[in-house]
Amino acid sequence: MPDRWATFDCYGTLIDWNGGIRAELARVFGEGGADRLLARYHELEPEIEREDPSHSYRVVLAEALRRLAAEECKELSDPDALARSLPGWRPFPEVPSALEALRARGWRLAILSNTDPDLLAASIEQIGMPVDLRIVASEIGSYKPAHAHWERFFAESGAEREHHAHVAASHFHDIVPASELGLRSVWINRLDETETEPRPTRELHDLGQLPEVLDELVPG
Numbered sequence: 001m002p003d004r005w006a007t008f009d010c011y012g013t014l015i016d017w018n019g020g021i022r023a024e025l026a027r028v029f030g031e032g033g034a035d036r037l038l039a040r041y042h043e044l045e046p047e048i049e050r051e052d053p054s055h056s057y058r059v060v061l062a063e064a065l066r067r068l069a070a071e072e073c074k075e076l077s078d079p080d081a082l083a084r085s086l087p088g089w090r091p092f093p094e095v096p097s098a099l100e101a102l103r104a105r106g107w108r109l110a111i112l113s114n115t116d117p118d119l120l121a122a123s124i125e126q127i128g129m130p131v132d133l134r135i136v137a138s139e140i141g142s143y144k145p146a147h148a149h150w151e152r153f154f155a156e157s158g159a160e161r162e163h164h165a166h167v168a169a170s171h172f173h174d175i176v177p178a179s180e181l182g183l184r185s186v187w188i189n190r191l192d193e194t195e196t197e198p199r200p201t202r203e204l205h206d207l208g209q210l211p212e213v214l215d216e217l218v219p220g
Contacts, residue, residue, distance in 0.1 A: 003108050004218050005159040009144075009168035010113040011089075013188050014099075014207075015123050020089030024082050028065070029072060037068055044068070046172070049114065049143035056138040057115040058083045087122035092190075098207035099129040105211055106220055108132045110157065112149040112166075114173065133157055144173040150181055165201070165217050167210065175200050184217050186210065 011017035021041060026034035044064045048055070055063075061082040069076035078084075099109060110133035113120050117136050124131060133156060135149050142148035150166075153159070165184040168174030171193060178185040179198035187200035188207060202213050 001220070002160050002163045004106060004214075004220060005108050005110060005157060005164045006102060006214055007110045007112050007150075007153055007164065007166045009170060009174050010111050010115065010120060010123055012169040012190070013167060014095050014111075014127060015089050015091050017089065020085060021082065024085045025068070028076075028078075028081055029068070029074065033072070037072075040068060040071070046143075049137075053137070053143050053146070054141050057119060057136075061086075083119070086119050087126075089123065089126070091123075091127045092206065094206050094208045096128050098210050099127065101211040102214065103129070105215060107211075107214065108157075108159075110135065110153055112144070112153055113137065114143045144170075145177040147177055147181060150177070150183070163218055165214055167207075167214075186213060186217075 008014055018038060022034050022038045025037045025041065029037055041064055044067050045060060048060050048063050058080070062079040065079050065082055066076055102109060109131040111120065111124070111131050112135045114137045116138045117134070120134055120136055133153065135152050135156070137143045137149075140148050140152050154161070161183065165186060166174065166178045167186045167188060168178075169188040169190055171187060175185050175187050176198060185200040187203045189203050189205060201217060204210060204213065
């Protein structure tokens with residue numbers, strides 16, 4: 001029987017990305033504008049990634065913070081603040097047990113992330129569950145929603161598409177390209193977003209029921 005593979009986005013899916021970024025924005029700029037700046041950050045980050053996909057994620061984080069400071073007419077003394085805070089961002093509460101359950105059911109796990117190797121390693125340590133394969137943007141010179149993460153994953157893992165599913169919280173970064181590639185996908189819609197096209201194969205609010213859903217999608 002071929003291995004069953006579940007690939008994951010990390011930030012927003014496994015790690016509380018919004019919580020981590022918002023806390024640092026509040027520290028740097030003040031609590032009052034943190035929600036507005038978080039929304040603006042989410043507009044800036046993909047723009048910066050598209051401008052030069054060869055940039056490391058540290059560079060992306062720093063440039064986004066610089067642009068926010070310029071828009072706020074604020075002097076920025078520490079552009080590396082977001083990158084330095086990232087290793088402390090915490091996983092969502094249900095994540096470790098869900099991944100452990102998948103391991104127990106025989107699933108192999110991979111993370112496809114728009115980040116750097118050392119930052120992802122710190123987040124995996126926070127989660128407390130090892131993974132079999134990591135594909136990160138700074139090593140392949142490409143940021144999702146481009147397809148290179150999945151292309152590299154299939155090349156390195158030897159996984160069969162019939163025995164694979166992708167799990168992610170970002171419709172833009174992950175569900176859209178997974179659909180373009182004809183892959184099964186599970187959208188972890190933590191924010192109750194209303195994007196409708198393309199539809200994922202399944203939609204969940206968190207990872208609590210993910211082991212059962214993946215077993216239905218790819219029976220062992």
